[in-house]
Amino acid sequence: MRAISIFSTPVLSDSERHRRRHMLARLGLAWLAMMQVMMFAFPGYVRHEGMAPDNLELLDQAIFLMNWISLLITVPVILYCAQPVWYGAFRRLAQGQISMDVPVAMGIVVAFIPSAWSTWAGKGEVYFDSVAMFVAFLLTARYLELCARQTVEAGGANAQLEAFRTSASARANRAAFWFVSIQVILALVAGAVWWFYIDRSHAVPVMVAMFVMSCPCAMAMAVPSTVSAAHAAAIASGPLNESEITSLVETARRVTRQNLYGSVVWHLLMTPLAAVGLVAPWVAAITMLLSSLAVAGNAWLLYRRWVNRAGAHAWPEAAAQV
Amino acid sequence: MTASLFLLLPIALAFVVLIGALFWWAIFAGQFDDARSAGESILMDDDTPLSAPGRGSSPPARDARVPPGD
Numbered sequence: 001m002r003a004i005s006i007f008s009t010p011v012l013s014d015s016e017r018h019r020r021r022h023m024l025a026r027l028g029l030a031w032l033a034m035m036q037v038m039m040f041a042f043p044g045y046v047r048h049e050g051m052a053p054d055n056l057e058l059l060d061q062a063i064f065l066m067n068w069i070s071l072l073i074t075v076p077v078i079l080y081c082a083q084p085v086w087y088g089a090f091r092r093l094a095q096g097q098i099s100m101d102v103p104v105a106m107g108i109v110v111a112f113i114p115s116a117w118s119t120w121a122g123k124g125e126v127y128f129d130s131v132a133m134f135v136a137f138l139l140t141a142r143y144l145e146l147c148a149r150q151t152v153e154a155g156g157a158n159a160q161l162e163a164f165r166t167s168a169s170a171r172a173n174r175a176a177f178w179f180v181s182i183q184v185i186l187a188l189v190a191g192a193v194w195w196f197y198i199d200r201s202h203a204v205p206v207m208v209a210m211f212v213m214s215c216p217c218a219m220a221m222a223v224p225s226t227v228s229a230a231h232a233a234a235i236a237s238g239p240l241n242e243s244e245i246t247s248l249v250e251t252a253r254r255v256t257r258q259n260l261y262g263s264v265v266w267h268l269l270m271t272p273l274a275a276v277g278l279v280a281p282w283v284a285a286i287t288m289l290l291s292s293l294a295v296a297g298n299a300w301l302l303y304r305r306w307v308n309r310a311g312a313h314a315w316p317e318a319a320a321q322v
Numbered sequence: 323m324t325a326s327l328f329l330l331l332p333i334a335l336a337f338v339v340l341i342g343a344l345f346w347w348a349i350f351a352g353q354f355d356d357a358r359s360a361g362e363s364i365l366m367d368d369d370t371p372l373s374a375p376g377r378g379s380s381p382p383a384r385d386a387r388v389p390p391g392d
Contacts, residue, residue, distance in 0.1 A: 025349045
């Protein structure tokens, strides 16, 4: 299988293609809204009390106006783009379980409601840019995951790789469940400590950063992206014999482990920094995107290395097909 | 200066809405569905002349020589 654009919809059934189109629309609109909201948030970052009074007054008027526009743009992001998050969170909560969507949903709510209140009251901090960034980056990770899953479903699946996927994703989900539970508790505790003992104005950004960090996007992507890269490598290198398949599964296992441990290390490094208030919500969102992209890139490296190794003698055959 | 903001910011918002709506239309009209075959169609062109001698009156299907996708 040759690499094709991840934005195109390959051979898919109608319902799957519809789903893919909606995910692409969510992703694109979230990125568009994110860039706009970041632009409108900029005056809030340059404002400081040492400015000349008339400048400050003018800037405050502009900020007031821009906050309202940010609010207008953020509402559709929350209602449409973040829809999978709400569905996922409520479906699992109704069953009495915590899924990965729960901390994401809480992060969005915790950042959005105080910001909407500040906009209405005309004073205070707004975090619309963090909300929009969080949703856009989260959807990027989800979209890559969806592409990886649909590629596996479309191309013929290798039985041994599928067996590996089933066992590995069960283990990864169990680990992610504990991770999410602990992180949600930590976020609430850190928010409460900041609110009651340290500085009320920092409680909301600390809590938002902690919720953003608790989203195990990279962990959720670790298994599907690796397995689909291995599937693609198996398809690209033609029929494999028994020992080659074993070695491919072994490679996939190693890369999955790297991805899982890498994302755990990222969580362990960033959570204490966020808890002491050193990580702004938007920085947390960017590191979340970077960790997800690192996982996807590592899976892609597996595919490249495998195809290059197998490709040395397969090349004339492939050239003959073109 | 505030007056110009009242004019420019709604224009910016209108552009965002317009671009978002166009993007939405493009996705659901299928513009992103197949990003490759249009670019390759010039290479996979069917060069056989339509009225070649001995080919009969019915020309071959337009993309008979295009290999199936992956």
